Each structure stands twice: as C-alpha cells, then as structure tokens.
Amino acid sequence: MTSPLRLAILGCGTVGSEVVRLLHEQSADLAARIGAPLEIAGIAVRRLGRDRGDLPVAPELFTTDAVGLVKSDDVDVVIEVVGGIEPARSWLVDALRAGKSVVTANKALLAEDGASLHDAAADGGADLYYEAAVAGAIPLLRPLRESLHGDRINRVTGIVNGTTNFILSAMDATGAGFAEALEEATELGYAEADPTADVEGFDAAAKAAILASLAFHTRVGAADVHREGITEVTAADVASAKAMGCTIKLLCIAARGTDAAGRESVSVRVHPAMIPLSHPLASVGDAYNAVFVEAEAAGPLMFYGRGAGGAATASAVLGDVVAVCRNRLAGVHAPSESAYADLAVRPMGEALTRYHVSLDVADRPGVLAAVAGVFARHDVSIATVRQAPAGTEPAGRGVDAVLVIVTHTAPDAALAATVEDLRGLDAVRSIASVLRVEGGE
Structure with missing residues (x-):
C-alpha cells in the first residue's frame, strides 16, 4: 500500500461523529478498497470542550482552526458536514482551488x-462529491x-424530506391534524425543535435544485x-x-417541457400534492425517502431508502470518500460539472398540473352551472365533481353543501386564476381547500 491519505473533517455533530466512527470501524476494508490507508489529519469543531462520547x-x-486545517499541506481530502452557507463556502472554495478533493453533505450551500x-x-482540478446532500444513504x-449520463431524463418526482413524509403519513393513518402529527414527529425525534426548514419546504427545495x-x-x-x-x-x-383513492405527499417535481415561446425549458417545484395509491411513491411511508426518475431509454426508475x-x-x-481517494491515487479526477444545456427555468404559472378544489357553496339551483362557467372561462376542463350535502362536513362550518372538483391538466396560472375568480361568486361561501393532483392522468 502507498502512504496514507489524510482527511480533514469539518464538523463533528450527528453526521460528523458517525463518519469518524465508520472510518475507525471499517479502516481495514476502506484501505483495501482504496489501495491506501486513511488517516484523520484533524477535526474542526466550534467548541473543544463539548462531550463527544467515546469517539x-x-x-x-x-481544533477550532478550520481555515488552518483546510490549508494544511498534508491534507488530501476535506469532508464538510457543518452545513450553512458561510463559512463553509469559503473553506470549500479554498480547498478545491488548492487541488484538494471535497466531500460535502451541504445541500443548502449547493443549492444556494x-x-x-x-x-x-x-x-483546481479537484473532485467535488456530494451524494449525502440529497436523500441520505440512497x-x-x-x-x-x-x-444515466448517456440517457435523457424527462422528469424527476420525489419524496426527499423524511420529517414531512412522517407527518403526512401519520395524518393519513390516524386522521390527526397537522399540529398533532407534528407533535408526534417532534417527540420521536423526526422533527427539529424549529421544524420550519422541513415543514415549509426549504429543505426539499434545496434538494430539488440539486436534482x-x-x-x-x-x-x-x-x-x-x-x-x-x-x-x-x-x-x-x-x-x-x-375518498378519491389518493394520498397526500410533499413532492419535489422537476420536469422538462417547453415555455410559452415553445423553447425547451425546465420546471422545478416543491409542494404538497395528491397522488393516486397506484403511484410508486404513494406507499412510501414513515420517514423514508424515494425518488422516481423517468428516463427516455431506461424508462421509469425508483430509488428508495432512509433519507436522513x-x-x-x-x-x-x-x-x-472512497471514490475521491481512488481518483487521487490514480492521478485523475471526476468529470467536471455538466451544465452545457443551460435551459431556462419556467415560472410556476407555466407548470402543468391538476387541481383539487373544495368549495363551500349555497345549495340552490344553478350553482354548479355558475361554478362550471368560471372554469370554462379560463379554459380549464373539469374531470370530476362530487357534491356533499350539508351535515357531511365538519361541524360549525355553516355551509349548505360542499363541491369537490378535480380538474384535468392545465397551466398552474390558469388554475390559480380560476380559483381566484371562484371567490367572487355569490354562491361560493368560501374555498375550503386547494391542492394539486399529480399522476394518474
């Protein structure tokens, strides 16, 4: 074997400490796979006195000197598991420009x-690898x-946040509301004390950008x-x-298409949506992640596992780490970023989707015709209509009837404008909910 390859580890929290453990426990196997032993040159942390158990x-x-560690001449690979934008960006840019390989799990930085x-x-002619930034171990x-570099990918649809998937799965299984399901997720350790990044879609949006x-x-x-x-x-x-044979998931959806001028472009979005139970993602429960890739030659592909x-x-x-170390020993590095297509990103209004709209309406003749007329004015076709009489919805709403409408596929802007115009109808007391519907058409 050759001389050891030296690793600088930035961060020693939940992920960083596990990286250290695995490096120790699997040191012989890793050395055999790479062709050289691995050594930890240093671990940069915020506080030296923190109890880190039996690492x-x-x-x-x-050390608290992350800059000095990154710039050290005897460091070959930098592993960053700190997170955030700065100072992580400066550390990694310095390392890469110096020709040091970088492995990072920093989805926020990669997306930003x-x-x-x-x-x-x-x-710097260096490797940048970031498999851990999206969907954990998958x-x-x-x-x-x-x-899939030799294929053309047309669409990627995924569940990439375990916290929200646990919450929505719990709501589906028990009938609980959002607050109750979030409380359970927090008690079980699936949700952070401040769950904003997860429940508001920021985490999933960063991963969607990378995908x-x-x-x-x-x-x-x-x-x-x-x-x-x-x-x-x-x-x-x-x-x-x-009731529709669907379930609700927080989806990240990235799709090829054409913009209003007919040019090839992409649409990238994250939002809750109903999907039919027949969809491969519908059965993904608990805190698991899954990504459904639709490629032109390979066809549909499913990636599933623990996402956090x-x-x-x-x-x-x-x-x-194994990949970049092998490259380093061979004197090569991975192909650089592939961004040759440089496609425009379409605004949400041009994304094609379907809507599920629940309306509280007056129960009198002509209401359905008036509602259908609003959809027709915006060139939105109705797929199904279901009417529930008074008394079938939660108590206290004070409505005469509930109309549940599912549309055919249309531009999101037309669907949103339809919903806005429905608010102005005298017969519509309120719009109880609006959700997108994906798959099944």
Missing part, C-alpha cells in the same frame, strides 16, 4: 451557490450524473424552485384524498 479519536486532533464550488473544482446523485441541476445539465438554484410547505394541509384534505440520520448520511459520505 475513537485522539483529543489533540480536534453550487456554481462557486464547481468553478473552484474546475480551477445512491441517487451518482446514478444521475454517471450511470434538477444534475438531471437536466442546467444550473438550478434554490431561488428557481417554487416552494410550498405542508402547514396548510388539513385532516379534511387527507380524508378527501382517501447520522449513520445513513455518513454511509453516503464514506462512499464519496
């Missing part, structure tokens, strides 16, 4: 300014950028992703989905 590492390897990292990697990003960039050879940032969370999903929405957790994410990190 199998010498105390003197811990992945361009800086890719440019620095190209400048091998997903490397198949997109390597295994779209790889799938469509186009730089897509977090700001390009239309984002909606699940805080407005109600128990009544879940019950209505069940220290051990699962560390597994993906170590897989990248």
Whole structure:
C-alpha cells in the first residue's frame, strides 16, 4: 500500500461523529478498497470542550482552526458536514482551488451557490462529491450524473424530506391534524425543535435544485424552485384524498417541457400534492425517502431508502470518500460539472398540473352551472365533481353543501386564476381547500 491519505473533517455533530466512527470501524476494508490507508489529519469543531462520547479519536486532533486545517499541506481530502452557507463556502472554495478533493453533505450551500464550488473544482482540478446532500444513504446523485449520463431524463418526482413524509403519513393513518402529527414527529425525534426548514419546504427545495441541476445539465438554484410547505394541509384534505383513492405527499417535481415561446425549458417545484395509491411513491411511508426518475431509454426508475440520520448520511459520505481517494491515487479526477444545456427555468404559472378544489357553496339551483362557467372561462376542463350535502362536513362550518372538483391538466396560472375568480361568486361561501393532483392522468 502507498502512504496514507489524510482527511480533514469539518464538523463533528450527528453526521460528523458517525463518519469518524465508520472510518475507525471499517479502516481495514476502506484501505483495501482504496489501495491506501486513511488517516484523520484533524477535526474542526466550534467548541473543544463539548462531550463527544467515546469517539475513537485522539483529543489533540480536534481544533477550532478550520481555515488552518483546510490549508494544511498534508491534507488530501476535506469532508464538510457543518452545513450553512458561510463559512463553509469559503473553506470549500479554498480547498478545491488548492487541488484538494471535497466531500460535502451541504445541500443548502449547493443549492444556494453550487456554481462557486464547481468553478473552484474546475480551477483546481479537484473532485467535488456530494451524494449525502440529497436523500441520505440512497445512491441517487451518482446514478444521475454517471450511470444515466448517456440517457435523457424527462422528469424527476420525489419524496426527499423524511420529517414531512412522517407527518403526512401519520395524518393519513390516524386522521390527526397537522399540529398533532407534528407533535408526534417532534417527540420521536423526526422533527427539529424549529421544524420550519422541513415543514415549509426549504429543505426539499434545496434538494430539488440539486436534482434538477444534475438531471437536466442546467444550473438550478434554490431561488428557481417554487416552494410550498405542508402547514396548510388539513385532516379534511387527507380524508378527501382517501375518498378519491389518493394520498397526500410533499413532492419535489422537476420536469422538462417547453415555455410559452415553445423553447425547451425546465420546471422545478416543491409542494404538497395528491397522488393516486397506484403511484410508486404513494406507499412510501414513515420517514423514508424515494425518488422516481423517468428516463427516455431506461424508462421509469425508483430509488428508495432512509433519507436522513447520522449513520445513513455518513454511509453516503464514506462512499464519496472512497471514490475521491481512488481518483487521487490514480492521478485523475471526476468529470467536471455538466451544465452545457443551460435551459431556462419556467415560472410556476407555466407548470402543468391538476387541481383539487373544495368549495363551500349555497345549495340552490344553478350553482354548479355558475361554478362550471368560471372554469370554462379560463379554459380549464373539469374531470370530476362530487357534491356533499350539508351535515357531511365538519361541524360549525355553516355551509349548505360542499363541491369537490378535480380538474384535468392545465397551466398552474390558469388554475390559480380560476380559483381566484371562484371567490367572487355569490354562491361560493368560501374555498375550503386547494391542492394539486399529480399522476394518474
């Protein structure tokens, strides 16, 4: 074997500590797979005195000088599991420009300014790997950028946030409301004390940007992703989905298509949606993740597994470490970023989708015709209409009847304008809920 390859680890929290454990426990196997042993050159942390349990590492390897560690001449690979934009961006740009390989799990940074990292990697002739940034242990990003590189991907639909999937699965299974399901998720450790990034869709949107960039050879940032969370999903929405043979999931959807001028472009969005129980993603429960890829030649492909957790994410990190270390020993590096297509990102209004609309209406002749007329004016075709008489909805609503309408596929702007015009009808007391419907048509 050759001389050891030296690793700098930035961060030693839930994921970082698992990376350290796996490096120790699997040291012999990793050395055999790579062709050289691995050594930890240092671990950068915020506080030196923090109790880190029985981590199998010498105390003197811990440091608060992340910059010095990254710039050290005897570091070959930098592993970043700190998160956030700065100072992580500066550390990684410096490492890459110096020719040091980087393995990161930082989805927020990649979605916010992945361009800086890719440019620095190209400048330094270094590897940038980030399998752990999306869907935890699921091998997903490397198949997109390597295994499927000879194919054309048309659509990626995924459940990429375990917290929201647990909440929605609990609501579906028990009939609980959002608040109750969130409380359970927090008690079980699936939700953070501040769950905003998860329940408002920020986490999923960052992952959607990364997936779209790889799938469509186009730089897509977090700001390009239309984002909606699940805080407005109600128990009544879940019950209505069940009545239709559907379930509700927070989906990230990235799709090729054409814009208003007929040019090829992409649409990238994150929002809750009803999907039929026959859809491959419908059975993904608990805190699991799954991504459904539709490729032109390969056809439909499904990636499924644990999307979060220290051990699962560390597994993906170590897989990248093996890859970049092999490349380093061979004197090569992975192909640089593929963004040649440079497709425009369509606004949400041009995305094609379907709506499920629940209306509280007066129970009198002509109401259905008036409602149908609003849909017709916006060139939105109605697929199904279901009317529930008074007394079948939750008590206290004070409505005469409930109309549940599901549309055919139409541009989101036309669907949204239809809903807005419905608010102005005298016969419509209120719009109880609006949810998109994906799949099944």
